[in-house]
Amino acid sequence: MESELRDDNERGAPDGGLRTMTLEAYADTIVPGEKRFADDRAIAGASTGGGAVQAGALDLLQWDATGIHDGLDDLVRLVNEHAQTYAAEHGLALDPAVPPFVALEYPHRAALIQRLTKPGHPEKEFWVLLALFCNMAFDSAAHLNTAQAMAEGHPGLSAMGLTQPDDDGLWRFEDYSYGRKFARLHPDTTSTGSPA
Template sequence: MRSDDSGRDPVRTATLEAFADTIIPGERRGPDDRAVAGAASGGGAVASGAIDLLEDPAGGLAEGLDALAMSLNAYAADYAADRGVPLDDDLPPFVALPFEHRSALVGELTAPDHPEKQMWVGLALFSNMAFDSAAHLSTPEALAAGHPGLLSIGYARPDDDGLYRFPSFSYGRQLADVHPDTSPTGSLA
């Protein structure tokens, strides 16, 4: 695998995409997509920007992604060898695992008794955050761009001016009176 136009290491990217896709599956981006297994319809964690979120230095995982991808591939190679699962040598081992085996391996890595559970759970949480909160994007911009996770969970769209107003209370009733110093935009004056 060669570097792509983004300058990202394609082995690392494919491995991390395959992990994210295991957490929140989505449909393949094309017939040659191997990182996304196509285990679900619609966009999953990868289409929601999991790699962009993981690589954001503000998240604290970016510097460790090379090591995580290498470790994940080592675990995948051992997993496949132990179970007699054939792997395509042209792909990183985790990417080459069939989806059900990816899922089983992630289950092992995130199990309460796994010594490295914290880092694998962290990677899973970031994959999930890309889908269900678009933490790396402006919410109105993500919705305007058709972010698959936010749309899938029914995240409310802002009004035409980009502000959120809820004509009926989200809990079905008013929980508190509006503070008297609240401005028309919803901020405290």
């Protein structure tokens, strides 16, 4: 499998590649979405609407700002090894046409991730970190410009009900959350809202 992973990465991880499919399957298990096309193997289709994959989890995971991008190949290898072990323990036959983790049905993917993130698992920190970044792609679109993400219909920001910005790309709120202003504007405040 290591040579397959190396070949996949040398080809630039095409959409059907081992690395891409495995990371997408992991992200989809954390925040499920609907299949992009009928024979989509990475996305299990456990939910409707867009999930972590459609929210750009793969882009966020591979972004160098995360600090985990250099370790993704190891995580892909490890989660597939864990999937093979899990399948053997449960008597599951895995489709050899896809990576072992991708071959697992959604309930088994979820059970395996639950095992890997359980307190006491020696690799827990890695799997929790990977899950946090998958959530972050959906919850905050941290890798995208927020106004642009909203304009493009980002599934997570839309699901949370984030409103569109004003025409200039800024958000303004006419109604205060408590129904009133907390304080008067200081007289020395500049037009940009900074203290003088």
